Amino acid sequence: MKRIIALFISTILLLSIAACGTFSPAAESNTPLEQDKVTEADNEETDEEDTDVLEALPDVVITNGDSTDGIELLFGSVTTTEGEYKEGSGAFKSAEADVKRLHFFLNNPVNITEYLNGYLYLKFCIDKPDNLETGLIVDIGTDSTNCRRWLIAKEDLKSGWNELCLGLSVGKYEYDVGSPDLTNLVYVKIHQYVSNSGAYKRMITIVDDIRVMENLPGQAITNCDSTDELALKHGLLTTETREFKEGEGAFASFGAEIVRTEMTLNKPIDITEYAGGLLHLWLYIDNRDKLQSSLTVELGSDSENCYQWTIPKENLKNDWNELYLDLDESLKIEEITYFRLLQNEDNNENITVIVDDIRVVKD
Numbered sequence: 392m393k394r395i396i397a398l399f400i401s402t403i404l405l406l407s408i409a410a411c412g413t414f415s416p417a418a419e420s421n422t423p424l425e426q427d428k429v430t431e432a433d434n435e436e437t438d439e440e441d442t443d444v445l446e447a448l449p450d451v452v453i454t455n456g457d458s459t460d461g462i463e464l465l466f467g468s469v470t471t472t473e474g475e476y477k478e479g480s481g482a483f484k485s486a487e488a489d490v491k492r493l494h495f496f497l498n499n500p501v502n503i504t505e506y507l508n509g510y511l512y513l514k515f516c517i518d519k520p521d522n523l524e525t526g527l528i529v530d531i532g533t534d535s536t537n538c539r540r541w542l543i544a545k546e547d548l549k550s551g552w553n554e555l556c557l558g559l560s561v562g563k564y565e566y567d568v569g570s571p572d573l574t575n576l577v578y579v580k581i582h583q584y585v586s587n588s589g590a591y592k593r594m595i596t597i598v599d600d601i602r603v604m605e606n607l608p609g610q611a612i613t614n615c616d617s618t619d620e621l622a623l624k625h626g627l628l629t630t631e632t633r634e635f636k637e638g639e640g641a642f643a644s645f646g647a648e649i650v651r652t653e654m655t656l657n658k659p660i661d662i663t664e665y666a667g668g669l670l671h672l673w674l675y676i677d678n679r680d681k682l683q684s685s686l687t688v689e690l691g692s693d694s695e696n697c698y699q700w701t702i703p704k705e706n707l708k709n710d711w712n713e714l715y716l717d718l719d720e721s722l723k724i725e726e727i728t729y730f731r732l733l734q735n736e737d738n739n740e741n742i743t744v745i746v747d748d749i750r751v752v753k754d
């Protein structure tokens with residue numbers, strides 16, 4: 392049997408946000424590479440897949456953090472120290488005990504109105520997330536009283552580098568302050584989310600590679616927004632607020648079930664270029680203690696030919712969990728038509744389990 396159990400599981404949890412990949416500077420290479428492909432295809436015959444690529448908008452880079460060219464930097468400074476940037480040659484760093492973490496204006500406004508179903512992406516490093524009082528606020532827009540705002544709980548940041556993909560559409564944790572002009576985005580500020588202004592603790596924060604992108608990185612298996620391209624054999628589509636993490640829906644399973652989600656895709660998805668990468672998914676569970684031991688995730692062509700991961704209940708929290716699971720290179724599974732999430736025991740307990748944004752990304 393072509394199976395493995397991958398023990399690695401990391402739960403980078405971004406409560407307030409859509410989703411995010413642990414890919415390395417892949418974001419900056421995605422669009423140019425894909426555009427190259429389109430150009431080549433256009434010279435020959437454009438097939439269906441290439442037409443999809445053609446529709447992707449290029450990322451809008453707000454700053455690569457390498458310098459202050461084109462930027463009026465009001466808080467933070469450029470670091471070029473090895474290990475203190477993730478992309479290019481530098482990033483914006485702050486090491487003060489201050490409510491502000493990064494604040495700048497762009498000299499040349501950017502228009503992001505075509506990306507409002509997309510994502511604000513940034514690489515964010517923090518040495519001591521526990522030194523935040525509550526969390527972070529990320530603002531972009533016109534000025535401090537006219538901006539789109541995201542709230543990020545400190546529990547959803549890990550010590551070290553985090554990759555944040557903040558959904559640009561307005562939701563529970565993302566909303567407008569005033570009336571930001573997103574045709575002329577000039578203002579970016581990252582600051583602490585505090586309930587009362589006290590003495591701020593010292594911490595180091597670094598921000599690199601801030602960009603706006605239309606699509607999440609990697610290759611979607613399904614965004615779980617509809618059942619158009621697949622047969623959902625266990626679970627059902629939900630579009631209730633708070634019951635999805637990305638887009639407009641997710642696949643939910645309520646009550647006592649062993650198999651929580653099972654689907655077969657109408658068309659195989661080629662993941663060859665993601666061998667050795669990661670499977671990403673959002674997984675919600677309302678009460679992990681009602682599991683006897685664990686959940687299993689399967690991805691492949693069927694239950695006999697698949698990657699398989701066992702996730703102990705201790706590795707989950709009672710909320711949304713963002714999972715990144717290793718795609719073992721040696722398995723050589725190239726085409727995906729099958730996904731399943733199941734409990735490892737039948738404990739006859741009523742549990743709610745939801746999955747969203749199933750996607751493969753590069754490591």
Ligand SMILES: [Ca+2]
Nearest residue numbers: 455478479481
């Ligand atoms: Ca950089």
Ligand SMILES: [Ca+2]
Nearest residue numbers: 614637638640
């Ligand atoms: Ca979704």
